[in-house]
Amino acid sequence: MPIPPPPRVSRPVMYHRWNWITFIHWRYPPEAIQPKLPAGLSVQTRDGSAWVGLTPFLMQDVRAPGVPALPWLSEFPETNVRTYVRDRHGRDGIWFFSLDAARLPAVLAARAGYALPYYWSDMRVQVDDGLVSYRCRRRWPGPAGLRADAEVRLGPPLDRPGDELAQFLTARYRLFTVVAGRLVSAEVEHPPWPLHRADLRHLDQTVLAGAGLPAQPGDPLVHASPGVPVRVSWWHR
Numbered sequence: 001m002p003i004p005p006p007p008r009v010s011r012p013v014m015y016h017r018w019n020w021i022t023f024i025h026w027r028y029p030p031e032a033i034q035p036k037l038p039a040g041l042s043v044q045t046r047d048g049s050a051w052v053g054l055t056p057f058l059m060q061d062v063r064a065p066g067v068p069a070l071p072w073l074s075e076f077p078e079t080n081v082r083t084y085v086r087d088r089h090g091r092d093g094i095w096f097f098s099l100d101a102a103r104l105p106a107v108l109a110a111r112a113g114y115a116l117p118y119y120w121s122d123m124r125v126q127v128d129d130g131l132v133s134y135r136c137r138r139r140w141p142g143p144a145g146l147r148a149d150a151e152v153r154l155g156p157p158l159d160r161p162g163d164e165l166a167q168f169l170t171a172r173y174r175l176f177t178v179v180a181g182r183l184v185s186a187e188v189e190h191p192p193w194p195l196h197r198a199d200l201r202h203l204d205q206t207v208l209a210g211a212g213l214p215a216q217p218g219d220p221l222v223h224a225s226p227g228v229p230v231r232v233s234w235w236h237r
Contacts, residue, residue, distance in 0.1 A: 019057060019058045022224045030050045037083075046165060055079065056079040058076075076101060079148045148206075149204045150200065151203075154224050155196055
């Protein structure tokens, strides 16, 4: 599978850095995921399976064009639950089941502007010599108390061109959402992930069940990355 080229976002509405990210993925039967998608999207499969990802990371340098990054507001943890989809025009992208973030203003802005299912949570990311620890406890909106705690040890760099499954799961440059009853999308520009193999030392999470997903079968596939700079577009029909 060729690596899809990143889009060029010529007029970004937001700049980010997505740092110390871990991609934790499980195989799912496609028929378990398709009913949870809106009209116009089809679950995208690889090796006969749909894939659901839990992706904790640290957002840094969050700012709008022409505005400097602000202390406290421009850096916070985030944890997403997502799957991979294709629209009626054959465009690949991500569908988010939930997004937890530690800054209430960011949660409110993303819910209002992109109609994404963001949640305000008590979160932490700690990095110590290649060992990355994540903590997440959901606050609002409910149900409160859903969690996503993980500890990951970064391993050697991945042979990026040679691992087609890793590219399928991580080389994603478009998100889909539903605004006022219409399916819309937004593009995200960033360089290819510098991926590493990763050892999942600990995982305790209930956010997948909170998104209405069945118990995840089998052991997860895990990758990690120190991060990339990101440019985000506004949504369009």
